[in-house]
Amino acid sequence: MGDAxxxxxxxxxxERELAGSDSKGLSALIGLNERIPQWxxxxxxxxxxxxxxxxxxxxxxxxxxxxxxxxxxxxxASPNAxxxxxxxxxxxxxxxxxxxxxxxxxxxxxxxxSLPNEIASALYYASILAATSRCGKRISNxxxxxxxxxxxxxxxxEWIEPALRLQLSRDLRRLTE
Numbered sequence: 001m002g003d004a005x006x007x008x009x010x011x012x013x014x015e016r017e018l019a020g021s022d023s024k025g026l027s028a029l030i031g032l033n034e035r036i037p038q039w040x041x042x043x044x045x046x047x048x049x050x051x052x053x054x055x056x057x058x059x060x061x062x063x064x065x066x067x068x069x070x071x072x073x074x075x076x077a078s079p080n081a082x083x084x085x086x087x088x089x090x091x092x093x094x095x096x097x098x099x100x101x102x103x104x105x106x107x108x109x110x111x112x113x114s115l116p117n118e119i120a121s122a123l124y125y126a127s128i129l130a131a132t133s134r135c136g137k138r139i140s141n142x143x144x145x146x147x148x149x150x151x152x153x154x155x156x157x158e159w160i161e162p163a164l165r166l167q168l169s170r171d172l173r174r175l176t177e
């Protein structure tokens with residue numbers, strides 16, 4: 001059985017959440033004005049696994065000149081934890097500041113298309129859900145229904161890593177109890 005190709009129109013709730021924003025800016029953010037490559041579920045799974053294993057120090061440094069210093073501060077406090085995206089997104093007690101940085105990274109990489117929109121969406125929703133559920137902090141203006149929709153989209157998506165899917169399920173349960 002071959003991998004299903006993801007239709008660019010069925011990108012998930014990341015783009016729908018932004019529906020109330022400036023349409024011209026949103027079109028650029030989600031790439032509606034450009035040809036978007038279509039990724040198979042296998043491709044997306046591989047890209048997500050790679051991204052989750054990526055060192056924060058490397059990828060989040062694109063967020064600006066203060067990012068490396070901030071990362072150093074939060075990763076130095078716990079050298080065995082919070083070194084990768086997976087460490088933060090699957091931690092029982094992630095630093096909210098790192099979740100904000102991951103959310104901002106997801107928006108940036110979704111906008112400049114350096115990551116597939118599906119991967120950027122996954123990072124975006126996972127960081128917001130982690131902050132809300134595990135830290136008790138709102139790091140986005142995302143509505144509760146949009147967050148639930150994004151979390152349910154991720155949980156139902158076949159290419160989401162099982163450990164991340166399990167964490168998302170726990171977070172969603174915690175929020176709906």
